[in-house]
């Protein structure tokens with residue numbers, strides 16, 4: 519593999535036709551990501567974040583360009599890249615444990631190994647005592663923990679997250695963001711995260727790609743140089759926040775409120 523980047527997105531363009539109008543959603547997007555990095559895609563609604571994530575995951579085909587994961591072209595979904603959505607996608611008739619095991623069904627693990635692996639990841643997300651509970655018996659935050667355990671259990675090379683915590687209240691969101699950081703530090707998972715939440719991007723990401731729309735392009739890349747775990751109330755955090763608000767022309771003198779674009 520040599521020095522090839524872990525993930526490379528090369529000159530990706532994508533258009534959709536709607537009402538006989540061609541909508542150029544992504545225009546020649548390129549970047550590379552190293553193993554273990556967390557990247558946040560931040561941009562206003564409709565700028566093409568989810569489309570880009572879907573192309574990286576192999577769920578959507580670009581019109582031009584290609585995506586390479588560990589130097590292999592991605593042309594269809596694979597177990598190497600797993601997508602985590604905002605709305606859990608749990609199977610209501612299966613317990614937490616069985617939901618996590620379900621993500622391992624196509625693996626070569628024995629039933630015993632699958633159960634052990636599932637328990638390990640439920641432990642990592644803080645649900646060791648809840649493995650026999652069903653989705654309707656647990657809170658939204660716990661449902662998303664189960665979904666995270668299920669995404670992690672197959673040990674994918676890459677996790678793609680489409681606004682994973684957007685449906686949660688602030689406290690649950692903060693807890694899950696911390697857990698994700700812990701797990702990421704342990705497992706060196708590579709993450710590409712789509713978010714509307716500026717604070718979430720600054721808290722989690724090593725680099726933030728600011729996207730602009732019509733057509734969707736990466737307008738600016740911000741390296742978040744703060745060491746992790748980060749302090750949401752530190753003045754440096756606010757410096758990044760101001761920089762991002764400036765990008766979207768939302769700045770006022772002081773912006774202390776939580777801001778979603």
Ligand SMILES: Nc1ncnc2c1ncn2[C@@H]1O[C@H](COP(=O)(O)OP(=O)(O)OP(=O)(O)O)[C@@H](O)[C@H]1O
Pocket residue numbers: 534535536541543561562563564565566567568569570
């Ligand atoms: N399958 C599709 N067919 C037609 N148009 C589509 C399709 N998927 C996405 N689009 C259009 O592409 C544009 C980008 O959509 P996309 O969901 O990628 O944006 P986004 O930045 O993720 O938005 P949001 O933040 O609101 O989720 C939108 O104008 C959307 O209507």
